Amino acid sequence: MTLRSEPVFAFARPRGRVSIGSWLDRQSVFSWLMMAPPLLFLAALVGYPFCYGILLSLQYRPVAHPGTFVGLKNFATNFHDPIFWRVALNTFVYTAVATLLKMVGGLALALAMNQQFPLKNLVRALLLLPFIVPTVLSTVAWMWILDPAFSVLNWLLVLVGVPKPGPSWLGNPLLAMVSIIAINTWRGLPFYGITLLAGLQTVPPELYEAATIDGASGWQRFRYVTLPLLQPIILIVTLFSVIFTFADFQLVYVLTHGGPQNATQLFATYAFDIAMGAGQLGLGASVALAMLPALALLIVALTIYLRRG
């Protein structure tokens, strides 16, 4: 029995009288009354839209018209749509490559930062800037860095011998994909790095000393001491990163609008184009819902892993 349990308090107050005050003070009554407003809010603006989205995906529903129930027709349309499969492949490649780069780069950043040096806190604060600045605004800067006519990156490349005028970053399908992956990595890497750095700082130095005494090399210390201890943090950060890279919208919408020829179209931008551009809410909802199986798997995994309660 912990101190928190009910009987301890029961001695301290008059018994037998069931007033409103004491009813309100019961743990379950107090809790549910307290949680009711936020839970109702979430039910109305997350739960309801979620269910309504499923209903929409089963309808032929042009914007500003009533919907007609069409069963799974929208999903069948997607199934036979080559762009849909292109989008699925793009999303998979984008998520996998960007996550891998963020993980490896973040680990390198954390290891480099895990040393004593002057102005360390300032450096850490500056390194996090890409992560905190609004994505749309930093993406506009990247758009200018990759501009077809005045790219500063190409200016540098030409300087080191790449033939003029340099690659067309956003006009070439492959390079456009490379660009969105690079910028997503640029933005997410500091988050990885600083989180892993915090993890590194909790590794007891004695472990390294013991490993060194046992004759472990630098690589072996990293492989058999550092990595196993970091594994839980790496797992959490990666799941977070995968979920939000998979469903990314802003970066691609601003930089390429999914182009050229859908080469960088992701589920979120494609759903947006169909629903908001072409006004097909039902079909758009079905494209967005196509993300659900993979997302649900990831969300359940992470929720179980994070359990606090």
Next chain:
Amino acid sequence: MVTGHGPVERVVRLWLPVGFFLVLALFPFYWMAITSLKPNSELYNRRVMPLILHHPTLKHYIDLLTQTSFLTWTWNTMLVAVVSTAISLVLGVMLAYPLARMRFAGAGLIAMTVAAIYLVPQPLLFIPLADVINRLGLGNTLTAVILTYPTMLVPFCAWLLLGYFKTVPMELEEAARIDGASRLQTMRRIFLPLCTPGFISAGIFAFTLSQNEFLYALIFLTKSSVRTVPVGVIAELIRGDVFYWGQLMAGALLGSIPVALIYSFFVEHYVAGLTSGSVKG
């Protein structure tokens, strides 16, 4: 340790990688800043060395502030961020406090649900939400985003605060209860004042997340007078195929400053929240 730490090794192991990451992280901001200060004659001249500033001018800033609705967008962004952060903190506390302190049937389930909602990305919900907002007649009002931002911020604040609340010792609350305080009084007068650092952490994150939000603002706000900075910059400073790069960069830089400023004041709180394993990236 077997390894020596000579100056050469220190350069290779420390300054080279740290310098590389710093240049990579900061170059786009440097580029934003000098672009916004260059006159057009310099911006669009291939014969001029682009990495440095030859003839600084404030013209792009003046044009941005006088010829576009940038100040209105900034005001809208601030208003929306502050109000939705406040709403989210209040609702977040109402979820987190019972989950952190009370025993009741269903607590585990609610905690899991909150975590799961926190992880649902907006693109899964925006199409039905757009329809809901339209039916409520809230299109092109700031209310539309003030109502919808908390759908992501409430679970987030609740989650972060839940973690924080569990680190606060319970003795004071128990003492207050024995002295006859009701649960509500205990929470408001005794517990919440102890949690200021947690509120600062959650508040900064909620504030930066609302400043960063784009998808809902893009869909719900199509009139210039109600736009937020990210949507205004994308929708109005990029005019067709003509780019006003000087103005765009000035807008991107000015739009980033509020977040960067708040962040620089509370960077320790921010990192503490970040590394508590509850923040999405």
